[in-house]
Amino acid sequence: EGVRAVAAVDLGATSGRVVIGRIGPDALELELVSRFPNGPVEREDGLHWDFGALHESILDGLAEAVRREPAIESIGIDSWAVDYGLLRDGELIGEPFHYRDGRTARGVAEVHEVIPFAELYQRNGLQFLPFNTLYQFAADPGTADADAALLIPDLVAWLLTGRRVAERTNASTTGLLDVRTSEWDLELAERLGIPTGILPELVSPGERIGMLRPEVAARIGRDLPMIAVGSHDTASAVAAAPLASPDAAYISCGTWGLVGLELDAPVLTDAAREANFTNELGVDGRIRFLHNVTGLWLLSETVRAWEAEDGASINLPALLDATGGSTQDVPLFDANDPALSAPGDMPARIASVLAASGHAAPEDRAGFARVILESIASAFADAVQTASDLSGREIDRIHLVGGGSLNRPLCQATADRSGLPVFAGPVEATALGNVLVQARALGAAPVALEELRSLVARSHDLERYLPR
Ligand code: LFR
Secondary structure (H helix, E strand, O other), X not given: OOOEEEEEEEEOOOEEEEEEEEEEOOEEEEEEEEEEEOOEEEEOOEEEEOHHHHHHHHHHHHHHHHHHOOOEEEEEEEEOOOOEEEEEOOEEOOOOEOOOOOOHHHHHHHHHHHOOHHHHHHHHOOOOOOOOHXXXXXXXXXXXXXXXXXXXXXXXXXXXXXXXXXXXXXXXXXXXXXXXXXXXXXXXXXXXXXXXXXXXXXXXXXXXXXXXXXXXXXXXXXXXXXXXXXXXXXXXXXXXXXXXXXXXXXXXXXXXXXXXXXXXXXXXXXXXXXXXXXXXXXXXXXXXXXXXXXXXXXXXXHHHHHHHHHOOOOOHHHHHHHOOOOOOOOOOOOOOOHHHOOOOOHXXXXXXXXXXXXXXXXXXXXXXXXXXXXXXXXXXXXXXXXXXXXXXXXXXXXXXXXXXXXXXXXXXXXXXHHOOOEEEOOOOHHHXXXXXXXXXXXXXXXXXXXXXXXXXXXXOOOEEEOOO
């Protein structure tokens, strides 16, 4: 009774999913409808996303969701950030590039020649990541004659509704959103030679994007509105992280580990810039003050290489169990070493990063996996400490949400290395944040973000890891 339903599409770098979210006064539940693989595909001109396949999987998933739950009232979509498709004359020109494509190095040099990084930081508040959209635009031959650039979730929303918008939390990762006003920084775009006409109208989470195009409604089997959510996956994950107080840090851990705090205002100091901390926009205008740490990418790419070597799949839970519970020292490497960012051949590249600092890589796979997890955990602990130093907040706990919350050795190592209790879960924080923002827009959930979080806390069990 009183339970309402929405559909959420959540695209991650290694898989996408469509879920049904059901929400009532004291209930919040997800039903997985479909899950489909995703990842970089190598084309002649570089690394791309197979966007056509994603689009088909999304439509199939939504049709199945509506078949299973006729009470669905709306659709929301989130994905990884920074990547986009270019439109010309109402058509998508080319497959979207993958942010791990190497072309962005050229864009970085070009942009910083026009505007030094320190000045950029004052304007957009972003940590330096070589794939921030503004660098990609500079390196993309298509930018000059496009009519519109749409970030991945906005591109899907356009295909589904026909409306071109830029959802603000994700737009904040482009480098072209003014960190003080949350409006496009048109002067910055002009100075960089980016045609300002390609930047669509901004919308905020909770705004209605529009109804489905007739042909899409026919295929899905229902006419439904799309509602803007925190379309940056990390914004949705943080919105649903059951943060108990402002002194709780979060780690949203999937391919990346996004480590930081939620703040009311950006921190734009020299120290924050030098520590490479970002001020991304969250749901309800909150600031996601965080640092990108390379997360499970290191493990998933390693496992992918081992599976190719064996010609057989690897049992991940068994591998994680075998990493053992010992607190014995292991050699560490810098999880954010740029040499580890492209796909392919990960074990060999990690071994050579270790060798460069005089360490031998463990021979056995469990030992190798342990070095990876401890290295990630060590970077997590450092980033939590830095977030505390830069914000002046005394951090009393860490909430670890996303796929990484199921990785027990990683959660334990994070507690051990930070000296703080780690509360792990929910694993599907991103989809929950997507569902909650839609439900709120429909009048089916409380207005205050803190109340949404308390609903997550009441409906999900968290696993607690204490530092050893
Ligand atoms: C996580 C994430 C990060 C962003 C990276 C690239 O999925 O969205 O927040 O920095 O992917 O888009």
